[in-house]
Amino acid sequence: MSLRSFESDGTPVLSFQVLDGAGSVLAQRAPDREFYAASTIKLAVLIAAMRAVDAGRLALDQELTATHTFRSAVPGGSEFGMDEDDFDEGMPAEGSPISLHDVLWRMVAVSSNEATNMVVDLVGLDAVAEALAHCGARNSVMQRPIGDVEGRSAGLTNRVTAGDLAALMRAVITGAAASPASTERMVSILEAQQIPYLGKGLPTGTRFGSKSGWVDAIQHDVAFVAPSGDLASPETYVIAVCTRGYEEADATELLAGVSRLAWDLTAH
Template structure:
């Protein structure tokens, strides 16, 4: 795929999927292998990003590794407690917890944290990576990719940051751009791209991937909190011209209803790539 940040062109004239019903919000952006827009609806509407922020965190960490600033083989002690924006500790609890995360104090490699952050959407792994690379490095990724409608201002579950009004938000267009940057081979080294692709293809919370035709490899990252459900997927081999990147973001739907809407959009837009 060409470098991230290619100019987005207007989509061709096609019959779009039906509009969402009142009280529901749904946006999408479909890119081809060259980064051109094939279809979109309300692509610049901002949504709470949920776990989709983990793509920018991943890219910041891989860049740090490529620059020799982060040793992926180094170990850190596993933890569920982190330092908040006000400098005081906070612990992840309840739905924030990854039940498969190692017990506190267990040595865990940075490389494994990156994979766990994506393949099982571990919040503990995500906050550990954010603590290591820093929010400023993540903000640089956002700026370098030209993600004008994306804000990543806090770690997951940080009550002091939430109390200050800090948030994490993005759009379907920015999500598609971010995914394409990660898988293109241009944003990070070949080794880092391979690590990212492996984690994305092992993603356990699959939505768009469930409607893709058998034999086509999919890498994806979903995100969900109450009232929001999103998914962004690479469909196919990113080195081939028929690859696609599709991002769909929703709010106001019940979880199962949101998943069905995302699948409906994917079937409509992916054509022969869908089952």
């Protein structure tokens, strides 16, 4: 059954790309089709933050102040908070200390919107754009914080493609996105993913890390899969899948199915 929402006209759409260890395309379907990013854009925010760490502008152990209130990206925009359904109950209370590392972990592993906006406030949207460009994600943008309804109404959006998500993930695992130490930290955080849609299509115990994203009628995931456990092995591959217009259960099943097909395609 198809599903309409603010980000979907109700037409079911599927896009994906699978890259091998050398970056060659193993399979794809409309990899340049644009989608509302949902939380997959947080992968670019993670890269931007770790590049700032590499440059000495940030430190993983630096103490931040937890906040649940943010300002719209619209010039002169108002403050906003998260809807009750999107509130991260695992974040510390307003004004409490939390390390940058823990904020990044929550941003990726449990997809915390508050954590994401704290990092965006710290690095700036221009740094996210630079990270996207550095990794070859040419058609993706982050123009507003997560949950910025005022910004959305003004036409600001967060957008990705399956091809760009695959490029981002491959840049992470190959070390092209950041330093070796930052690469190791990003991989560890991605492996802690708590909502692994693509992981549902893999044999138990497979080394895997991902960043998923979802809102009504939107469900995406981008992942690395390392069957041997070695990220540098030729068997390691990257998969990105974007969907629009599907009911949640149908989208979840579809992502797992594409993941299984990618596994079979790579002949493990």
